[in-house]
Amino acid sequence: MARKYFKISKLPHYSEIESKLLRWVLMNRYRVSIFFLTFLAISFSPSFPYINLFINKSLLVFLLFFFFTVIFNLEIKIVLFFICMVLFLALGFYLIGEIETAELFGNFIYGILFAGTILYTIRLLKIN
């Protein structure tokens, strides 16, 4: 599925990648900026007094990926692709006994899935 979606049947030339990437950045400049600001705000929030009482490491991961999915308006296929990747990593950590890290990945999956499902429903509503 990933192969089909990203069309990576053959490796493109670096200049092609570069131009595509630049085009994507240009097209999504507002999204990138908003996410960058959100990322900073969320990442540094545990350093601020009082806020650190509410935001812990697990919630941080959840929030980051929730906003990432929402801001970039990710397609459900991409969401699913990410989930597969993260689940694979989580499985690895689980099998080597790093269950706490695997749990952290679980929170990420939840965050991205929650946002992804809401976006999916909103798109459905728009179509209908």
Place this chain on the structure above:
Amino acid sequence: MLKRKRLENKFLLIVVGYLLMALTGLWFLTKSWLPPGFVIAGHDSGLALASRQFLISRLFTWDDHINFGQDNTLNIGSLTLHFMDFVLATLAGGEVAGNQISVFFWLALIFSSALIFSFTLHKHLNKAFVFIFPPFITFNFYIFQSMFMLERAKYGLFAATMLFAAITFLVLERKINILLAVLISSVIFFIFNGGSLWGLPLYGGFLIMIATIFTHTLIWGIFTKRVDEIKRILVFFLLAGFGYILINSYAILPAFVKFRLGDASLLFSQENIAPNKAWLDYISQTSSFINIFRLQGIPDWYEDQYKVNANHPYAFSYTTDKMLVGISFIFPILAFLSLVLAKTPVQKRLVSFFALMVLISMVFVSGTHAPLGFIYNFFYENVPAFAIFRTPFYKFGSVFFFGMIFLIAFSLASLIYKFSEKLVLLIEKPRNLQNSKKFAFLALVLTGSVIFSWLAYHKVLFSPQVFNWQKTNTTRITIPPYINDFKSWSETSNINGRILLLPPLDEGWRIDSYDWGYWSLSTLPSMLIFQNTVANEVSLTNQERDWLWEIFTELESGKEEEFVNLAKRLGIDFFLVRKDVSTDNPLFNLKSPKGFEDTLGSFESVNKVAAFGKWTVFGLKNGHSDKIYAAGSLVEIPENQLFLYRDFKLDGSIFLKSKRSGDAPDDFLSMQFKSFRCLSCLIETAETDTVLPVVRILPNSPLYALKRIREQTELIAASSDEEKINAYLGFSLRRVGEVKHMLDFREKEKHLVADLKSINDYLVIVYQILSSLPNSTKDFKQAKDILQVLHPIESNLRIEVDKAKSGTFSSSVISGMTDVLWQINRIKNLHSEILGARERWETEKVFGIELSNPTDRIFLSTSFLPFDEDGNRVFPTKAVLKAGEELSLEIIKRADNLLELAAPKAFLGKGYLSIIFNDLGNKFISHGYSVEQAPRGLVGCYYGSVKKFDRTLSYKIKVNAKDKDQVLKLFIREEKGENLPLEYFLTGQREVSIFPISTYAPFEFIYNPATNLDYLSIYVCTEDKELPKIEKISVHEIFSPYMVVSKMKDLPKYDPPKVSYEKISPVQYKVSLEGGESPFILILNEKFDPLWKIKPVKAGEGKEMEGDYEYKHLRIDGYSNGWLINSRQDNRFIIEYLPQRFFRLGAIISATVLIVSICTIIFLVKRGKIDG
């Protein structure tokens, strides 16, 4: 059209065939689990061994066959459940509810409901889904987690949830008219109502589903402008809710009355449920999202957050086996792949709904687990009645598993279709792919493979291990034949009184456990026979427990007369000695059944009635006890001091005085006891902790002003001097916590100085208030409170002052700290008489007493005095009463457990009474020095054991060191039965650092033993092979006796009438009185409940009229019901339990609604008025 209809019918036939095949499979599976002779019983199952009797008990709001009786109002809802138990047991040819047919029925119910649900949606999804969904929903760890107790209420509600979901989708699609949908839903929830009102938390998942459906439909309707959908769903839900209430009126109405008039509402109050927070956190610790996504996270599987429960029959394999773990990671991918695979609009809408339902339910299933645990915490702490959901995984898991399995089944079904299509297209190009035989065959094979793979993954669920709640403990047992013989005997014998179970249950666990496998909180006889059995089990009140403790003590000490009198008082006529209880289980401290059997056999007034294998029944020779009788007077004793009954040999009815009991009628009290607790004992046991409270907001915070405002509010609310002192002391402690934080973080000194000044000001105020209070210097409670608050302040500030000598802080900070220490000293000096030499209170016990009548006498119960090292009671040598003048009291022994302290002249008013002991003895026996192997290496120890150790007492251990320059640790080696193997020594023992060490005063430690210890050894060890320099170790009991003042009253001798009664049912008695005179107290020997009512039967015009409930209701003997009958206008009475009336009314409503519903459903279906 016709062809389509034919195809539909054909598919329906296939589905029916599939159902029959699955049911056959389930039948043989359950048969292999429970071959003839095996049943499921015990644990938390509520599976009766006498289902008929259990069903009958559910027809009454009072259950008089357990202990001293208990309210049954909240259990009435389980009537339908127990009706099914009875029917299924009858079909199985017995009375045991946990039989093979029963297990088959509940599994078949889940499977069939799932099939109905999936079939309802088959036109929108695909046909493979219809076949995949039911086995997936039936065989998973959520359903089988509670298979060992066959959790019928959960299974029933789970099935009802799926059926309700199916009906809701039909309503939304207008394929069923709303009236029919409401009626069918009502009937479903009449049958599968979650058991009883205790089953309310099981609705957690259902409520999440309802909320998600409604919200989804609402948003959908608003965006797509389909308001009719919103209307339909709203009307359907409201009417279904109304139907639910009406059809379950038989359970709801009496429960409502109980809540309104009784005290059962306390059970749902936040105050009572808040302590369950620790349990909630424990249950949630393994419910991480990664576990839940993998359809795991079942709390039983784990010991702590990451450690698998090695005792669980199969958790280990599924959490450690690489392949099984790997497979579990596929489930979330499969589930959410459905969002990509959904093609049609309806499919997309369904999948989006179920995906949202899964994700929302996960927040609740994970409980207080991070990252979103704060949401559950908020609900738990702030939403009224939400605290009933204290086991989130079990209560919300149903809807999560429902949603996840829907999504997984949908994805698999879609993939099967896609794969089959591709394969068929490789072979041929049929005109209609879906009707191609090759396609059908391939889809069938793939569907079968998918189902087989799922079942193979869950293979452990096919073994009888599913009934194991631990590796070696199972509810799948064979009942010994003598148990049934006892049951048959009980059915044919005339047993009126209560049957006391012997030996008593272990006081710690209160579990009824047998060497042949039965293990439960519900005693076996209570699940087996309908006669009234009594045991010291979990549901007893403190008073009931105290009475049973008394009767066990009398029996063990062989005091026949006292034992028989007490048995008659408690309505106990029979004694069942069970020699098959788990005396070998190291968990329990069970007394030997043989001892009880021998003692009962030696009593002349008790005879052996019958023997059945390992069970023997004894009975009182002379008659049975009356359940209803009259008393002419009462003796008042304070609550929780039932020992006075034994010490003073009281044979009349007792009124236990407490705050909630109110006052006894004064003209009925023949004797009154008032007890006084030892005041000085508060000081002896006062814990002097040095821990400061955790503070989050410091004076340099902008939020600090809010903290100050809150404190001002607290101060304004404090009305009495005591409250003000407590408030100021509390603030001082908090300020010191802040100071400590600020010192650690090197905050600005101005905040430190300000805080220290505040503390100083607070303590000045405390000093001023204390100085102005009369008798303040003799107030032990106040002295204890002050000691406990000032000690941590003093010890922490002293350390800081010592540090400050190195010049770290400015002089203003040091001066601030020394000012505070000075104020502490001033306050302590006010209580120097009490706090000066605290060791004095070990041998001197002070009581504040009050005598109001010249005939009042002072007694000391010796039951609470300590034993010396030879096992003899230590008696006081001197008693002094200080009340203006000092009076020396004579100590006279009046009875076995009673000393009278007689004053040389009459004394009235308040005073302080001191009893003084010469020496408490030393229970420590030294075994000398030794070098022991500890984890760190060899250590030198001085050790010994505690003579005549009693685990029910607290001990004070004192260590006198010869040299202060040594590092010492105190190890308390707790032993049960035989000594622990040596490798465990000095690890996992109670370990205390002996610090600070001084040679002028001993190091003291208060030790409270665990409940199951037999021996106690004490070691004082160094950190290396150097032997410790110890002068002496001493151990003595910490004791806190009661002083009792008795007040005799001259009452006119009332002659109570002779009472005869007829038991109409467990909830109603007819009483007739003969002779005697009023006033008197009519007593019903059943557990006290304010809803037990008495009313006279008056002769009316041609028929009997019932009067009003007008008599004062009293709690007699601390547990039973009594009514004060002042005048004798009436000779006949009715005693009844009020909720039964409402049950009858509710039952009429329920029956009417049920009949009308069924008739209407038949009418509508027959007339074809199905579509909406």
